[in-house]
Amino acid sequence: MKVSKRFRWEAAHRLPWHEGSCRFMHGHSYRMMVELEGEPTENTPGGSAMLIDFKHVKRIVKPLVDAMDHATIVNASDTELREAIEALESKVYVMPYDSTAENIARHVAESVRDDGASVLRTHGVHTIRVQVWETETCYAEVEREVPEGRSDPASAEEVLAAMR
Numbered sequence: 001m002k003v004s005k006r007f008r009w010e011a012a013h014r015l016p017w018h019e020g021s022c023r024f025m026h027g028h029s030y031r032m033m034v035e036l037e038g039e040p041t042e043n044t045p046g047g048s049a050m051l052i053d054f055k056h057v058k059r060i061v062k063p064l065v066d067a068m069d070h071a072t073i074v075n076a077s078d079t080e081l082r083e084a085i086e087a088l089e090s091k092v093y094v095m096p097y098d099s100t101a102e103n104i105a106r107h108v109a110e111s112v113r114d115d116g117a118s119v120l121r122t123h124g125v126h127t128i129r130v131q132v133w134e135t136e137t138c139y140a141e142v143e144r145e146v147p148e149g150r151s152d153p154a155s156a157e158e159v160l161a162a163m164r
């Protein structure tokens with residue numbers, strides 16, 4: 001069973017090594033689909049009626065989206081751009097790698113996996129797929145497995161409560 005939720009945000013970026021126009025600062029209206037796959041468990045309210053509530057998906061993913069919205073997404077090693085953003089007192093979102101669609105998808109998938117593991121396991125979710133659309137015609141997709149571990153409904157609820 002799969003559930004998906006779509007997100008969107010606006011952000012600026014550049015790929016300084018790019019041979020084409022992507023080396024220049026420019027913006028995208030990013031679109032992202034977060035898909036969770038698994039088998040619903042009886043441990044959660046409603047039992048097997050839903051894999052995971054869409055509102056839980058939002059609680060896990062939205063803080064990341066809010067952090068990137070109207071920011072410049074920048075590679076930590078791009079000090080020239082980081083200094084310029086700081087001088088402009090603009091919003092920045094620093095990643096440990098270049099801001100390609102592939103890397104943003106990977107960053108979101110791994111953050112969801114790491115921050116949401118307990119909640120996802122409790123709901124029987126074993127796979128996270130993230131598609132990041134940079135333009136109308138281009139997207140990158142990344143898949144990550146939720147590592148096995150103890151499924152603890154009580155602590156999962158605490159994690160969700162802390163995100164409220």
Ligand SMILES: Nc1nc2c(c(=O)[nH]1)N=C([C@H](O)[C@H](O)COP(=O)(O)OP(=O)(O)OP(=O)(O)O)CN2
Binds near residue numbers: 026135140
């Ligand atoms: N595999 C990837 N290729 C490219 C990425 C990327 O993240 N992953 N990113 C870019 C640029 O950031 C970019 O802004 C996209 O530009 P472009 O290819 O020009 O996209 P368009 O939709 O405007 O292209 P059309 O030619 O109008 O279809 C580049 N490549």
Ligand SMILES: [Zn+2]
Binds near residue numbers: 026
């Ligand atoms: Zn771009």
